[in-house]
Amino acid sequence: MRGTRDLLPDQTPLWNRVEATARAVFARYGFGEIRTPIFEATELFARGVGEETDIVSKEMFTWEDRARAASEKAQSLTLRPESTAGVVRAYIEHKLGETGQLQKLYYIGPQFRRERPQRGRYRQFWQIGAEVIGPQTSGSDSPVRDAEVLEMLASLLDELGIRDWRLELNSVGNAEDRVRYNAALREALEPVKHQMCADNQRRAETNPLRVLDSKDEADQEIINGLPKIADYLGAESAAHFAQVRAALDACGVPYHLNPRLVRGLDYYTRTTFEFTVTTGLGTQNALLGGGRYDGLSEMLGGPKAPGIGFAIGEDRLILTLQAQMEADAAASDGALEEPKMDYYVAPLGVEQNAAALRLAQELRRKGMTVEVGDGGFRVKKSFEAAEKVARAIVLLGEDEVSTGVLTVKSFATGVQAKVERARLFEA
RNA sequence: GCGGCUAUAGUUCAGUGGCAGAACGCCGCUCUGUGGCAGCGGAUGUCGUGGGUUCGAAACCCACUAGCCGCCCCA
CATH class of the missing domain: 3.30.930.10 (Bira Bifunctional Protein; Domain 2)
Structure with a gap:
């Protein structure tokens, strides 16, 4: 609309x-x-x-x-x-x-x-x-x-x-000041208003105060010579x-x-x-x-x-x-950075989907911001998707699920580490 | 309400009467547990909508819609 x-x-x-x-x-x-x-x-x-x-x-x-x-x-x-x-x-x-x-x-x-x-x-x-x-x-x-x-x-x-x-x-x-000022404005405008633009001529009749607001360049000299409200307070x-x-x-x-x-x-x-x-x-x-x-x-x-x-x-x-x-x-040559989430959990294989969502659930309940991928994605795709939205990726494959030791890679540092599941919640 | 400019891919835009384009982005492959780089490939679409002119319209004309810029006014 x-x-x-x-x-x-x-x-x-x-x-x-x-x-x-x-x-x-x-x-x-x-x-x-x-x-x-x-x-x-x-x-x-x-x-x-x-x-x-x-x-x-x-x-x-x-x-x-x-x-x-x-x-x-x-x-x-x-x-x-x-x-x-x-x-x-x-x-x-x-x-x-x-x-x-x-x-x-x-x-x-x-x-x-x-x-x-x-x-x-x-x-x-x-x-x-x-x-x-x-x-x-x-x-x-x-x-x-x-x-x-x-x-x-x-x-x-x-x-x-x-x-x-x-x-x-x-x-x-x-209200009383305005009545007197309006009268003074009308009186001052009477002899000069015919020199002003059509809009101001109309305003001089209907609402003289509005003439003061005019941006018409040719009329500025006349407007500056009009009585000031300050003198009528x-x-x-x-x-x-x-x-x-x-x-x-x-x-x-x-x-x-x-x-x-x-x-x-x-x-x-x-x-x-x-x-x-x-x-x-x-x-x-x-x-x-x-x-x-x-x-x-x-x-x-x-x-x-x-x-x-x-x-x-x-x-x-x-x-x-x-x-x-x-x-x-532009001045600092820096691009505007979009805020990133804490983790992107990437299940490796659809069998890990449920475990991935459960891990995300726990992290979110700790107050972390988390996105979850899909086990059907190829690993490359998971990394690409993760890098766009999160600061780190958590890989969740068969090994990770069975041992409880997660693979976490930070995009900021490029460092990949094995992290005990419980320690992830501390961060 | 008035005047001017504009509308083409997700985005920014080129295309002045004869096959619908580029860049970026997106998807796929090279590469089935390691992204960013690179190479190759792919899809982009009511050319704002409707009408008209023309053998032929994204292009020219008209109307409408929407946006931008200005006026008026206001936040």
Whole structure:
């Protein structure tokens, strides 16, 4: 299917390493895993992500569920295009706010957007994300939370071995700041917008913030002359942002202020951020993105519950790591070695098959990785097969079975030795 | 959703109108309890799918599907 992929066993170890590292890092910061449905009511995304966003207006996989009884109405359902809305729905539904505790939740799972695929962009893609949310009394809107999340991401990327990441940081202000800034943008764009490209002319009308995001080269001069959001932050937003930056400075997390970083989901308020990389992703250079969403819970009919979260594009993280590994292998002239199993047990003759499987059983129960051949194979074939998958071959012929003294040959050293059956289990 | 490029063996690719190819990999033999090297031999296949042009199409044309690159946007 378009935009979907199969991940074969040569790929999945890296995926598992990434996910295990993420789980371990998140646990150190007190996050617990949440698993929410892969589909939700369409309404949730329309209200949470925003009716006018690209995601909701043209990228969702949506269908009408059948009404199963005359009294039941057909419901519009949608494969989740992101997970924050679902997590906040679960927060509301399970009344997690009533605990009074700050909730730190993370998730790993597939997301679905009906876009044209290209490198680093798939219709089913995976996100590793986390949300910090709770009633205000839990400190959920503290700048400490913003900085902690950003510092955690820096630690995670470092631990994964992602090199040359770059943190872009901005504050888009609270709801009131945004109203004033939008008005200022419209006013500034009015006399100059006719000089801009068609896309930007449209955005100037529908969503002036998006003009800031434009990469149209001819329009850059105009865009650079537009009012900066930083000048329109109210005292509260400005103080919050200053504290976030101070905490990042204290932790030694490098960042670049990017006054043009506006994000495409309607729920973002105040802190917004993106981590980008230059390796492996082509023009889709955003590795992860996120921000604060102080009003989302209320938008979804829940209690006031400020929050901040992010989503890592796992596919993009993997592409970056693979590109780095290829670059390293090319630089050191070394081929990428596939991990080998401990033993390949080769029965010599079909009469030894049962004994070979039994030997493998014992070795595996000791925790060793073992492959078993077939007595019908010629010895040459057994060696060839063994050398591909294992570090050593155990020959099991009539003699070995009757005496219990095995013939073991290491492929690394080329040394062949007779080994007591019992001693093999010690290794 | 828009534009460009691409699709031939397991893989990477050559093949611009006249017998479907190379390298690597795979299998067999030389070699029935010792692999890696070498020699010899073998199988690779809906030439993405469907239609059209032509005496003849892998090649030219159209449509579709999928991938890649870019735009939009985002992870």
